[in-house]
Amino acid sequence: MSTPISPVTRGLVIANLGTPRAPTAEAVRTYLREFLTDKRVVQIPHLVWKPLLDWVILPRRSPVVAEKYAEIWMGEEGSPLLAYTLRLARALQAAMPATRVLPAMRYGQPALGDAIMQLHAEGIRDITLLPLYPQYSTTTTASMEDVAAVMRKRLPDTRIHVVRDYHVDPHWVDAIANSIRTYWDANGRGDRLMLSFHGIPERLVRAGDPYAAQCEAGTDAIAKALDIPRSEILLTYQSRFGRERWLQPYTLQTVEELARDGVRRLDVVCPGFAVDCLETLEEIAMQNADAFRAAGGEAFRYIPCLNDAPSHVAALAGIAANTDA
Structure with a gap:
């Protein structure tokens, strides 16, 4: 059987973290097992x-996390992360007709490796x-x-370039x-x-992970784009897991x-x-909002992610189009 030939020569895979298939303990357990067995x-140590x-x-966390997913599930579209990632992929495909665009997840479905194989x-x-x-x-x-x-080893005839970051890309910052x-x-x-970023353990930053420095640089760029002093923006870190010290201040x-x-x-x-x-x-929009009001605050105003907004689509299309090997 001959290999189908696409009318386009470039492919783009936009990949997100991942999500369970359903807001159930069983589906969450399957997802979390894949996620939490990644050594990254x-x-x-695996034996421990x-x-x-x-x-x-997994027995303790899966039912709890499933209830959280159930509160935000978007019906037949699935979890918000999946729904918005699929919408973003469709919008990028419309904006980039000369490129084949596919969505993927690092954990769960649609699997990242499968998306690359499909393009090949x-x-x-x-x-x-x-x-x-x-x-x-x-x-x-x-x-x-x-x-x-x-995948490069499996597909030696294929160039696979990974975009490392875009935290100070001017179009993304402007968006x-x-x-x-x-x-x-x-x-x-x-x-x-307040700009709240996902946290990571401090020991990773001490070992050379650039994440914290990039969160700082991106916040500086956003302040400049807003034409406000950097001191008027609070940078915090959320989603701490486990007992060790993570990046601070905590959200x-x-x-x-x-x-x-x-x-x-x-x-x-x-961001x-x-x-x-x-x-x-x-x-953020539920737990932290409740905590803010319980501590005496009045209005906790969460500003949504860029999702499939035209400005986001344009920024990502430009980033993808300008990548070099």
Whole structure:
């Protein structure tokens, strides 16, 4: 059987973290097992970690996380992360007719390796992998680089280029700044502006992970695009997991402190997330909002991720089009 030939010669895979197939304990358990057995995510020796994961963490966490997913599930579209990633892929395909665009997930479905294989089967030999992580980390983008390395060995006739980061890309920065500005134009400006990024263990940064420095650089760029002093933006880190020390200041702790200190209207943006997901819609817009009000705050104003906004599509299309081997 001959290999189908695509009318285009370039392929683009936009890849997100992943999501369970359904808001059920069983589906969440399957997803979390794949995610938490990646050595890029958890560096505990396998012989120690696997029994702890299978017999303690997954039985306890899966039902709890499933309930959280159920609160934000988007019906037949699935989880928000999947729904918005698929919408973003369709919008990028419309904006890039000379490129074949596919969505993928590092964990779960549609699988990243399968997306690359599909493009190869269509005759495409020039593939760009765009992780939907503006900032590089050894816990996220590096794991996708691992997949790309495996696929290069399987497909030696194919160029597979991975975009490492785009945290200071001017078009992406402008898209974030414009989303904030548009919200302020419609709703007024809050007392404080917080940018909340996903956290990672501090030991990774001490070992050379550039993530924290890139979060800082991106925040500086966003402040400049907004034409406000950097001191008027709070940078915090969310989603801590486990007992070790993670990047600080922690988002939840800061939210509560701000409310106790008299901040009544807090504007919150999550620039490390390309699309809305469990961490933004449930953790930030629900959990942190409740904590803010309980500590004395009045209006916790979450500004959504860029999702499939035209400005986001244009920024990512430009980043993908300008990649070099």
